[in-house]
Amino acid sequence: MTTPTYITGRLPDEAHDHFLGLEHAARMATNAALLTQALVSTAITRTAMICIHGHVGLGKTFAVNAACRALAPDTTLWLQFAQAPRVAQIRAALWESLDLPGPPPVNTPHPCDEQIGQKLASTFHLLLIDEVQHLGPAVLDYLRDLWDKNTKTARTLTVVLVGSGNTRQKILRCNALHSRIHRWQQFSPLTPAEILTVIPGYHPLWNGVDDETLLWIDDCAGHGSFRTWANLTVILQDTLHDNPELTLSKDLVRGAFSQLDPTTRFPGQAGTPG
Numbered sequence: 001m002t003t004p005t006y007i008t009g010r011l012p013d014e015a016h017d018h019f020l021g022l023e024h025a026a027r028m029a030t031n032a033a034l035l036t037q038a039l040v041s042t043a044i045t046r047t048a049m050i051c052i053h054g055h056v057g058l059g060k061t062f063a064v065n066a067a068c069r070a071l072a073p074d075t076t077l078w079l080q081f082a083q084a085p086r087v088a089q090i091r092a093a094l095w096e097s098l099d100l101p102g103p104p105p106v107n108t109p110h111p112c113d114e115q116i117g118q119k120l121a122s123t124f125h126l127l128l129i130d131e132v133q134h135l136g137p138a139v140l141d142y143l144r145d146l147w148d149k150n151t152k153t154a155r156t157l158t159v160v161l162v163g164s165g166n167t168r169q170k171i172l173r174c175n176a177l178h179s180r181i182h183r184w185q186q187f188s189p190l191t192p193a194e195i196l197t198v199i200p201g202y203h204p205l206w207n208g209v210d211d212e213t214l215l216w217i218d219d220c221a222g223h224g225s226f227r228t229w230a231n232l233t234v235i236l237q238d239t240l241h242d243n244p245e246l247t248l249s250k251d252l253v254r255g256a257f258s259q260l261d262p263t264t265r266f267p268g269q270a271g272t273p274g
Contacts, residue, residue, distance in 0.1 A: 009097055011069055011078050011128075017062050019230035023237075027066060028198050032187055036063040039183050040071055040160060044126060049147055049159040049180050051132075053167040054187030057227030061130055063187075064162050072126040072158075080130040087142050091116065094146075098125075117146070121154035132163030137174055144177040189224025203233050205240075205248065213250065221257050221264065228264070232256050 018025040027033075036052060043050045052060055068076045077097040085093075088106040095104035095112065098119045105112045129135070129143065143159060150157040161171070161181075168186075171178050190198060195218045200206050206214065222229050235256040240246055 048182035
């Protein structure tokens with residue numbers, strides 16, 4: 001078997017949550033983040049499967065990781081795949097994350113699955129699968145079968161699926177899995193009203209910035225994406241650090257815009273008055 005392209009184990013440390021390690025950034029209790037925590041809590045209570053999906057950069061993984069740390073810090077198994085894995089790689093990842101002894105017997109699937117199942121049944125586990133958009137039908141069906149077998153015995157397994165892109169479409173094509181998803185949450189960009197309530201508390205850089213400027217930044221480049229706002233914050237923070245004589249202004253923000261991919265910016269913002 002080739003080297004597995006996955007990360008497995010316990011939840012990442014909270015220090016790694018913020019994009020580019022942005023210093024002094026706060027964890028904001030947005031409506032979406034609060035809903036995520038409520039859904040994870042329900043999934044734990046019901047030992048259910050849930051799916052959280054949406055476009056990249058909107059804070060899905062951040063919110064799910066925070067919820068799992070709060071609700072299942074010692075029982076969450078975290079798996080993330082960089083590209084489409086085979087079922088054998090899923091078995092190996094589960095074997096590793098469950099600390100089962102010896103190398104995973106992935107070439108003898110039945111004994112491997114028996115030991116994985118027994119370990120999952122021995123105590124509660126929350127299985128968190130990130131980047132679900134990379135999973136194919138066979139892997140999705142394997143996860144469904146894993147959960148099915150547990151519900152018929154111990155009812156000790158909650159599964160949280162998180163992904164971007166075509167995650168929902170992939171699950172929709174797997175009818176058996178789709179019918180078992182208890183709750184869904186789709187992340188959306190921050191609304192203008194949320195920009196005005198969330199961003200000033202997100203980072204000290206934005207404290208005291210007037211509403212018109214915040215909305216202008218979001219309209220030009222932010223587009224309600226936490227990751228883009230974090231990126232802009234890092235760029236501006238570094239610029240101000242290297243040039244202490246400068247202050248935050250629209251001209252400075254325009255300079256930060258110029259360092260972003262121009263296809264993500266609305267045309268004409270460089271000439272916006274202010």
